[in-house]
Amino acid sequence: MSIVHEPGTPPPAAAPAARRRPRPPADRPRASDRNSPWAYVLIAPAVAGMLYLLLYPLARAVVISFQDFRLRQLIVGDASFVGLRNYRELLGDARFWEVVRRTFLFMAVNVVLIMVLSMLVALMIERLGRFGRTVVLGSLVLVWAMPVIAATTVFQWLFHSRFGIVNEVLVSLGFSSYEGYAWLAHDKAAFAIIVTLIVWQSVPFAAITLYSALTTVPRELYESARIDGAGAGRLFRSVTFPLIRPLFMLVLSLEVIWTFKAFVQIWVMTKGGPGDATTILPVYAVQTALSNQRYDLSSAASMVTVLLMSGVLVFYFRQLFRQEGEHL
Numbered sequence: 127m128s129i130v131h132e133p134g135t136p137p138p139a140a141a142p143a144a145r146r147r148p149r150p151p152a153d154r155p156r157a158s159d160r161n162s163p164w165a166y167v168l169i170a171p172a173v174a175g176m177l178y179l180l181l182y183p184l185a186r187a188v189v190i191s192f193q194d195f196r197l198r199q200l201i202v203g204d205a206s207f208v209g210l211r212n213y214r215e216l217l218g219d220a221r222f223w224e225v226v227r228r229t230f231l232f233m234a235v236n237v238v239l240i241m242v243l244s245m246l247v248a249l250m251i252e253r254l255g256r257f258g259r260t261v262v263l264g265s266l267v268l269v270w271a272m273p274v275i276a277a278t279t280v281f282q283w284l285f286h287s288r289f290g291i292v293n294e295v296l297v298s299l300g301f302s303s304y305e306g307y308a309w310l311a312h313d314k315a316a317f318a319i320i321v322t323l324i325v326w327q328s329v330p331f332a333a334i335t336l337y338s339a340l341t342t343v344p345r346e347l348y349e350s351a352r353i354d355g356a357g358a359g360r361l362f363r364s365v366t367f368p369l370i371r372p373l374f375m376l377v378l379s380l381e382v383i384w385t386f387k388a389f390v391q392i393w394v395m396t397k398g399g400p401g402d403a404t405t406i407l408p409v410y411a412v413q414t415a416l417s418n419q420r421y422d423l424s425s426a427a428s429m430v431t432v433l434l435m436s437g438v439l440v441f442y443f444r445q446l447f448r449q450e451g452e453h454l
Contacts, residue, residue, distance in 0.1 A: 244332035270330035
């Protein structure tokens with residue numbers, strides 16, 4: 127049966143198609159899944175283990191710093207609380223303040239050398255060809271991956287008084303006074319060797335990180351600045367450094383922390399000697415605990431170290447945020 131339309135009348139409108147509700151994406155979590163406690167139950171063991179490993183040693187050291195805790199208390203376990211006696215004894219020790227001064231000097235020398243050399247190496251890598259860049263980056267990774275103890279042992283042999291390559295090279299160049307020279311027996315020489323070792327181990331990480339930041343700087347900015355007559359120094363000050371500054375400051379803060387708490391290299395090579403020439407706060411704390419059996423005084427020194435390092439970082443971040451606010 128056919129439907130006949132009269133002339134001049136519009137055809138009847140078609141029935142609207144049934145609207146379908148859009149289906150939610152398959153990968154979108156449902157509200158019930160997001161509020162499920164099972165996610166927290168699954169990550170709870172990892173969080174609890176991390177908190178135990180990080181917070182318990184710190185809390186234990188804080189408690190010991192307020193106790194009379196020596197070798198007898200370590201064995202028997204009947205430590206008594208003495209209040210702030212350990213801190214008063216520590217802060218009244220002239221040797222402790224000399225170690226604090228040396229620690230800040232050690233940190234400043236290392237951080238300045240690391241950041242300057244790392245920036246120069248990163249700029250050099252950026253200008254190398256593909257082959258040269260691969261060789262330099264590979265060498266930096268190998269240095270970075272070298273274990274700390276192995277690198278320290280290598281430096282010990284390099285500067286050995288009888289079998290060291292450094293003395294042999296210097297003598298062959300005509301410096302006969304360095305025959306049998308004991309580098310680690312002299313204050314300034316031992317300090318310089320420790321600084322050289324830590325800088326050598328720290329530059330690869332900082333240089334690779336800064337090079338990765340340099341690769342994010344748009345080339346168009348360099349071309350525009352060159353058209354305006356900017357030289358290499360002006361390019362770095364006005365284009366490169368402002369753009370990589372956040373990552374540069376992050377690397378700087380990490381290096382401050384790592385050099386402030388340097389211990390393994392010093393302990394393996396000199397144990398803080400000769401005298402106290404290479405003794406910084408972490409080494410001082412271990413010396414106090416092992417040599418004098420004063421675990422309470424050692425814990426107090428560790429707490430003071432944590433407070434000093436925190437103070438340095440708080441001051442640094444305040445200056446950083448203030449400068450960022452001025453540029454906004």
